[in-house]
Amino acid sequence: MNRLTVEKTAAFLRENDGYLVLTHVRPDGDAHGSAAALVRILRSMGKTAYILYNPETTDKFVPVVSALWAPEGWEPETVVSVDLASEGLFPANAVCYAGHVALSIDHHPSNTGYAENLCLSGERASCGEIIYEIARAAGIEPDIPVAEAIYIAVSTDTGCFAYANVTENAFSTAAKMAQAGADIAEWNRILFRTRSRRRIALEGMIYSGAEFYFDGKVAVITVTRRMMERSGCTENDMDDVAAIPGGIEGVVCGITLREMTSPEDCKVSVRTTQAVNASELCSILGGGGHAMAAGASPKGMTVEEMKQVLLRELERMMKGAGVE
Amino acid sequence: MNRLTVEKTAAFLRENDGYLVLTHVRPDGDAHGSAAALVRILRSMGKTAYILYNPETTDKFVPVVSALWAPEGWEPETVVSVDLASEGLFPANAVCYAGHVALSIDHHPSNTGYAENLCLSGERASCGEIIYEIARAAGIEPDIPVAEAIYIAVSTDTGCFAYANVTENAFSTAAKMAQAGADIAEWNRILFRTRSRRRIALEGMIYSGAEFYFDGKVAVITVTRRMMERSGCTENDMDDVAAIPGGIEGVVCGITLREMTSPEDCKVSVRTTQAVNASELCSILGGGGHAMAAGASPKGMTVEEMKQVLLRELERMMKGAGVE
Numbered sequence: 104m105n106r107l108t109v110e111k112t113a114a115f116l117r118e119n120d121g122y123l124v125l126t127h128v129r130p131d132g133d134a135h136g137s138a139a140a141l142v143r144i145l146r147s148m149g150k151t152a153y154i155l156y157n158p159e160t161t162d163k164f165v166p167v168v169s170a171l172w173a174p175e176g177w178e179p180e181t182v183v184s185v186d187l188a189s190e191g192l193f194p195a196n197a198v199c200y201a202g203h204v205a206l207s208i209d210h211h212p213s214n215t216g217y218a219e220n221l222c223l224s225g226e227r228a229s230c231g232e233i234i235y236e237i238a239r240a241a242g243i244e245p246d247i248p249v250a251e252a253i254y255i256a257v258s259t260d261t262g263c264f265a266y267a268n269v270t271e272n273a274f275s276t277a278a279k280m281a282q283a284g285a286d287i288a289e290w291n292r293i294l295f296r297t298r299s300r301r302r303i304a305l306e307g308m309i310y311s312g313a314e315f316y317f318d319g320k321v322a323v324i325t326v327t328r329r330m331m332e333r334s335g336c337t338e339n340d341m342d343d344v345a346a347i348p349g350g351i352e353g354v355v356c357g358i359t360l361r362e363m364t365s366p367e368d369c370k371v372s373v374r375t376t377q378a379v380n381a382s383e384l385c386s387i388l389g390g391g392g393h394a395m396a397a398g399a400s401p402k403g404m405t406v407e408e409m410k411q412v413l414l415r416e417l418e419r420m421m422k423g424a425g426v427e
Numbered sequence: 428m429n430r431l432t433v434e435k436t437a438a439f440l441r442e443n444d445g446y447l448v449l450t451h452v453r454p455d456g457d458a459h460g461s462a463a464a465l466v467r468i469l470r471s472m473g474k475t476a477y478i479l480y481n482p483e484t485t486d487k488f489v490p491v492v493s494a495l496w497a498p499e500g501w502e503p504e505t506v507v508s509v510d511l512a513s514e515g516l517f518p519a520n521a522v523c524y525a526g527h528v529a530l531s532i533d534h535h536p537s538n539t540g541y542a543e544n545l546c547l548s549g550e551r552a553s554c555g556e557i558i559y560e561i562a563r564a565a566g567i568e569p570d571i572p573v574a575e576a577i578y579i580a581v582s583t584d585t586g587c588f589a590y591a592n593v594t595e596n597a598f599s600t601a602a603k604m605a606q607a608g609a610d611i612a613e614w615n616r617i618l619f620r621t622r623s624r625r626r627i628a629l630e631g632m633i634y635s636g637a638e639f640y641f642d643g644k645v646a647v648i649t650v651t652r653r654m655m656e657r658s659g660c661t662e663n664d665m666d667d668v669a670a671i672p673g674g675i676e677g678v679v680c681g682i683t684l685r686e687m688t689s690p691e692d693c694k695v696s697v698r699t700t701q702a703v704n705a706s707e708l709c710s711i712l713g714g715g716g717h718a719m720a721a722g723a724s725p726k727g728m729t730v731e732e733m734k735q736v737l738l739r740e741l742e743r744m745m746k747g748a749g750v751e
Contacts, residue, residue: 258588263587263588263589264582264587264588264601264615265587265615265619265620266612266615266620267612267615267616268612269605269611269612269615270605271602271603271605271606272602274598274599274601274602274605275598275599275602277588277598278595278596278598278599278602279595281593281594281595281598282595287593288590288591288592288593291588291589291590291591291593292591295589296589296670296674297674297675297676298674298675298676299675299676300637300639300643300675300676300677303634303637303675304634304635304637306630306631306634307630307631307632307633307634307635307636307637308631308635309631310627310628310630310631310634311628311631311632311635312631313624313627313628313631315624319624346620350620350621350622351621351622351623351624351627352621352622352623352624353624
């Protein structure tokens with residue numbers, strides 16, 4: 104595997120042709136935006152380029168990518184992946200390209216190096232920012248569709264610039280896309296200021312049932328199968344649900360309990376501040392993760408049973424750490 | 428009244444001393460951030476400068492401004508206002524300075540010109556951006572407290588860059604504040620990723636009670652006195668509540684009904700897309716406003732009575748406009 108600078112990546116893109124761009128399972132705005140921007144940049148170089156259809160594309164991103172999907176049966180010469188850290192994240196219809204990716208453009212430090220060439224900037228908040236740097240290195244100014252695709256990438260991966268991963272470069276890239284004519288107000292409306300009726304109904308039930316323990320330091324929300332049915336929500340509607348309890352004032356440990364296929368097939372997501380180790384807490388249920396974000400999926404336990412186990416363990420941990 | 432460029436404003440600030448900075452009633456992040464940044468910039472010029480205490484300062488902004496409040500009884504030489512469009516918006520303790528404001532720095536095109544000198548940039552999303560331009564014109568680079576104050580101003584006035592008013596300049600100013608060392612992640616957490624338990628409880632009740640009419644095109648939410656009491660919310664917790672129904676997918680007219688001091692002292696806020704004229708709708712209740720944001724406070728009507736009147740009028744308007 105060769106590591107390429109953005110300049111070398113621009114040269115690579117000029118030298119080859121017949122591009123197919125791959126995105127990851129459960130594609131997000133960075134995946135779609137990066138792919139759409141790259142295909143349009145390649146076409147402006149005179150290349151043939153398409154995005155491989157991603158079967159999990161959600162409605163709001165269809166207008167960004169659908170005109171760029173490869174025709175069925177078309178055979179690429181050069182396969183490129185964007186925002187795609189490992190072959191394990193290939194959608195089913197991309198598995199045939201495993202071992203044949205010529206170039207991976209990514210911002211995940213965990214990229215496994217599965218591609219022949221890798222352009223990686225781990226300090227970027229979004230892959231879309233790297234696509235823009237490659238375009239600049241190739242001497243290409245973004246037109247409006249490219250600018251909107253890059254804006255979609257950087258804005259979604261930073262939660263509209265509100266997440267802790269936002270950087271000077273994320274803001275300055277957004278500024279340049281605004282200058283290039285991207286309709287920022289309209290994309291913000293679509294991406295960040297609109298919630299579905301289903302989601303509103305579910306949030307109503309979640310908030311009404313929120314429970315607080317240890318003087319408000321621990322918040323627990325529960326999403327049951329019945330709540331999913333009553334609201335009409337599916338997995339597509341569950342973006343950022345696990346962030347809800349940790350986003351409440353004074354909470355140092357936010358716990359999200361979910362019933363999945365049955366009342367005894369449940370999972371928990373935990374988000375904490377530095378006061379509580381989320382991975383240590385989840386280990387009591389056989390799970391793990393990072394210090395401030397972890398989870399567990401123990402078999403054969405109800406949400407109520409999981410909650411009791413977690414609260415007992417939290418009492419022990421918080422006493423030990425002097426958080427109480 | 429003289430209009431000053433940012434360069435002339437920088438020169439004015441260098442020439443005078445003994446500054447007191449005024450902010451508006453119900454001060455927001457732009458008011459506090461602009462005032463804090465300006466006072467710190469003036470002090471770095473060697474000037475004496477304070478913010479006039481604003482009695483409506485909410486908790487999260489206290490750390491931004493409290494160290495800069497003028498001592499009681501201190502007599503200013505030069506009174507400056509920021510983000511303050513008219514003398515009608517002076518807090519009670521600033522009324523004594525009406526007619527004596529030497530300089531107003533503002534981004535509201537509606538500024539009444541009450542000050543001797545006016546530095547107005549109506550195209551800026553926040554007053555904080557203008558403060559930064561003045562600092563640059565004065566040759567002053569923001570230190571971390573100034574950068575954080577300006578970041579607070581621009582990020583809050585654009586709803587963390589999600590509102591329709593966001594511009595290239597808002598993004599590029601944020602990029603420069605990040606570069607200057609502002610702790611963007613921490614301020615985002617405080618300002619945009621934390622909700623109070625009271626607010627969560629109220630949103631739960633609001634979402635659970637949301638009503639939809641005309642095939643989901645009209646959403647109505649109601650906030651009763653009982654809901655305020657049960658949740659513990661006060662006016663301080665009501666930021667952006669009127670934006671909730673208009674932020675639901677497919678809604679062209681979002682109606683927020685509120686009981687104020689009694690069941691027959693109610694008000695309505697209406698947010699619409701171009702499909703419905705909000706001001707025309709509110710005129711049926713004696714109110715008005717803009718085409719896409721309007722309100723009314725008819726006396727002696729309950730929320731239920733207001734809702735029936737508005738729905739009848741909407742039926743007429745939507746039939747007329749062919750929205751159905």
